[in-house]
Amino acid sequence: MGSEWEPVLKEVISEVLETMFFAVVEFEEGPPGDTPFDFESEIVLVNSDEKIVISLRVSEEFARMVTADFLGIGQDQAKNDDVEDTVKELTNMVGGLYHAKLNNAKWELGIPRVCKIDPGAPDDMDKNHAGLDFGFLGQPAGSAHLAHLPV
Amino acid sequence: MAYNVLIVDDSKSMRKVILKTLRVSGFQLGECLEASNGQEALDVLEGRWIDLILSDVHMPVMDGFGFIRSLKQKDIFKDTPVVFVTTEASEDRLNELMALGASGYIRKPFRPEEIGAFLGGIMGETDGFRMGTSVEGSDF
Numbered sequence: 319m320g321s322e323w324e325p326v327l328k329e330v331i332s333e334v335l336e337t338m339f340f341a342v343v344e345f346e347e348g349p350p351g352d353t354p355f356d357f358e359s360e361i362v363l364v365n366s367d368e369k370i371v372i373s374l375r376v377s378e379e380f381a382r383m384v385t386a387d388f389l390g391i392g393q394d395q396a397k398n399d400d401v402e403d404t405v406k407e408l409t410n411m412v413g414g415l416y417h418a419k420l421n422n423a424k425w426e427l428g429i430p431r432v433c434k435i436d437p438g439a440p441d442d443m444d445k446n447h448a449g450l451d452f453g454f455l456g457q458p459a460g461s462a463h464l465a466h467l468p469v
Numbered sequence: 470m471a472y473n474v475l476i477v478d479d480s481k482s483m484r485k486v487i488l489k490t491l492r493v494s495g496f497q498l499g500e501c502l503e504a505s506n507g508q509e510a511l512d513v514l515e516g517r518w519i520d521l522i523l524s525d526v527h528m529p530v531m532d533g534f535g536f537i538r539s540l541k542q543k544d545i546f547k548d549t550p551v552v553f554v555t556t557e558a559s560e561d562r563l564n565e566l567m568a569l570g571a572s573g574y575i576r577k578p579f580r581p582e583e584i585g586a587f588l589g590g591i592m593g594e595t596d597g598f599r600m601g602t603s604v605e606g607s608d609f
Contacts, residue, residue, distance in 0.1 A: 337578035338486075389485055403482040410480070410527070411577045414556020418576070423559045429479075429527055 323464050324450060327372070330415045331452065331462055334408065339384040343452040343459055350449040353458040357381050357405045359432040361413035365424040369467050372416060374409050375435070376460035381405050383454075406432040412462075471499030472592065473517075477510040477524035477536065478554070483577075487523055487554060487584070494585025507536025514540075519549060521592065526555040526566070533566065541570040550591050554579070 328345050335341045355375035363370040376384075378401075385404040386393040396404075409430045417427050449463040474491065476484045484503050491498055502519070504510035508531040510524070522540075526533035533553055540546050550572040557563055563574055572591050575584060 334578045337580060385482070389482060390489055400482060403480055407480045407483050410556050414558055414577060417556070418558035420558075423561050425559075427527060427556060427558070429529060 321448070324448070326419050327412075327416060327462055327464060328450065330412055330419060331374075334411045334415060335384070338388065338411065339408065340387045341380075341384055341454060343454050346451040346453065350451045350461045350463070351458070353377075353451070353461075354435070354437060355458075355460055356435055357402065357432060358435050359405045359409035359430055361409050361430040362428040363413060363417055363420075363425045364428060364469060365426065367469060369469055370416075370425070371463075371465045371467060372409070372413050373463040374405070374412065374460060375463070376405060377458065379457075380454055380459040384408065402432050402434070406430045471497045472520040473500045473502070474498060475502045475504065475510060475513065475519050475522045475524075477504045477507065477522065477528070477533075479505050479525060479528040481505070483525070483554075490581045490584050491588075493581060494588070496585065496588060507531030507533065507539070510536055511539055514546065519546075521588070522549060522551045523554050524551060526553055526557045526562075534569065537566065537569045537571060552588065552591060554584075 332343065335343055356378040358373060358375045360371060360373045363372070381401050381404070382393045382396050385396040385401045388404050389396070389400060409432070413427055413430065417425055448465070449461050451458065451461045453459050476487050478484045478487070488501055502513050502517070504513045506528040507524070510522070524533050524536060533555070537551055540549070540551065547570070551570065552572055553566055553574040554577060555574055556577050558576070566574065573587065575587055
């Protein structure tokens with residue numbers, strides 16, 4: 319698939335964030351930087367031969383902002399559970415829309431997971447993951463990663 | 470007339486968003502029940518009357534397929550409209566849900582006004598009532 323995924327994933331992330339979270343992000347050129355983020359969420363598309371793993375990492379600030387916009391509450395009202403659940407739902411929609419853009423019935427969408435990133439833990443992101451960074455209002459907001467892996 | 474609605478989704482945030490969307494869409498909302506998966510939904514429905522069910526597809530414990538199969542076996546719910554609000558993209562799987570008795574589906578991400586208009590059509594067809602679909606002046 320080469321790097322064909324990149325414009326598709328950019329389009330998908332933009333569409334989901336703009337439609338349901340009222341956030342317009344800008345994508346950075348080049349590979350992801352080393353900005354540490356606070357939440358990681360992942361969803362898997364699988365078929366009989368391989369799987370596509372899509373991971374989103376976002377900053378706490380961005381996660382709280384999209385949670386507040388999503389739920390229609392103030393950022394100070396967003397509980398940690400709300401934030402994690404919203405980041406998970408964001409990833410769910412990104413995975414689903416990416417699936418739709420693949421336009422291939424053989425893929426099945428899994429159930430997303432989310433976790434808070436331990437800043438002291440080593441980065442265990444699979445090196446097969448290609449990625450791209452995105453920002454919001456000039457600040458790093460998150461990164462998206464995608465990998466094709468054998469089942 | 471106010472409609473009793475059940476929202477089934479493993480995401481609490483999404484349940485809140487759907488509920489809020491219904492409110493700002495002009496939907497005449499009566500009692501609103503929630504469940505986090507198909508099995509919990511079946512438990513919640515025990516001994517209750519519901520006018521409309523909005524359900525996710527991909528959920529732990531019992532997914533949307535298992536839920537609608539079980540639901541439509543119950544005489545009391547066999548005519549209850551079930552609309553799936555889902556990230557499912559496969560036309561085959563969506564058609565399977567329709568064949569199992571779903572009244573329709575809305576793909577996430579969605580715009581609030583799309584839900585209002587869509588459900589207006591669903592409830593209009595089933596109850597002879599067409600709800601307002603305007604979101605003008607809403608604070609969504």
